[in-house]
Amino acid sequence: MPGGLLLGDEAPNFEADTTIGHIRFHDFLGDSWGILFSHPRDFTPVCTTELGCAAKLAPEFAKRNIKMIALSIDSVQDHLSWSKDINAYNGEEDTEKLPFPIIDDHKRDLAVKLGMWHAARVVFIFGPDKKLKLSILYPETTGRNFDEILRVIDSLQLTAYKKVATPVDWKCGDGVMVVSTISEEEARKLFPKGVFTKELPSGKKYLRYTPQP
Template sequence: MPGLLLGDVFPDFEADSTVGRISLHAFLGNSCRTLIPQRCWGILFSHPRDYTPVCTTELGRAAKLSAEFSKRDVKMIALSLDSVEDHLGWSKLFQATNHKADILAYNNDSSCNALPFPIIADNKRELAVKLGMLDPDERDKDGMPLTARCVFVIGPDKRLKLSILYPATTGRNFDELLRVIDSLQLTAQKRVATPVDWKPGDNVMVVPNLSDDEAASLFPSGVTTKDLPSGKKYLRYTPQP
């Protein structure tokens, strides 16, 4: 994303949303499961358009997994170029008519009346441009580019911890986003890294800048080293602390 690098403070902004006017930093810091604002993480993710097939499946899946994100002290917020009215029509149960909106119907969830996270309305494309969210290959009926499928993970310090950019035609894997969050939160607290295809509970890797003596002291469960043709001892594993 142009101009926004890992470690940068994520830009604060005000915008209209399905829960009213919000400030991003205030929204992310208001509350989370632990009621400790300093521990709250955030995910801001964009989608191309309301009432479209891939987007409906994505937000439906995000809604189904919302309790898992909440358990990790993560607050979610979505964004697209549609109006607040379109967002609500697409995502909320209207009590007067008992009309269940498309996303809720897709999930077959009779207990839920609205998405468990807000959707930002970026009608003027101001945020999409500022945050590098536009997909030049996907355009609306007027020839204007739509938002791509961006994912920004924002840490408790309001700094960017991860960004992923998918084209509009490719749906995301929200189970993978949970895995990424688990890795980010673990490695933020412990001096370890997570190897390819790592899942919570698997062995982790000792970071290269730790000496063997430091590693032995930090990881009492033990450190194992894989032998390599080069003779270098850099593949060091330990049980997840």
């Protein structure tokens, strides 16, 4: 990602004006996880539907201890006006208040630092350690899938605290995989619900499953 963040990089502790006032990013996140949605411009069709969905799902993000914030290449005044459209799109009162702030980046300084450029939109998810845990880059014409965003957050949070990985198409509550660095003896102690090993032609016992801890 040109000029952007790589997985494991610490988020820059930038200062910025937003729709809720001036912030310092690390202070804004506090001890929470964080998600940053970047947008190439206010008053754009796909982005309006996305932030409308983000607003509706704010309680789901809050349950996961996620601080939400958006960024767009326009001024705070434009953001406040756009917020009215976003609320109206949701069928709500057309107020300037959203359940998350939008960052003023009319000079594009932060967009360059984070690796956002014209017609591209990025999702960044940061852990409580302020390090980048996941990034997804979308083109201008394809809206984000918020079911997938919530799914990957559930996976990131589970695997951050438990020695497991999540297999393809995993959803919260499904079985998980024991990471390969754990011995069979340790796995038995860590996962009292049992560990199932799938037999493979290679004879290697690397597909190990256990119920979600």
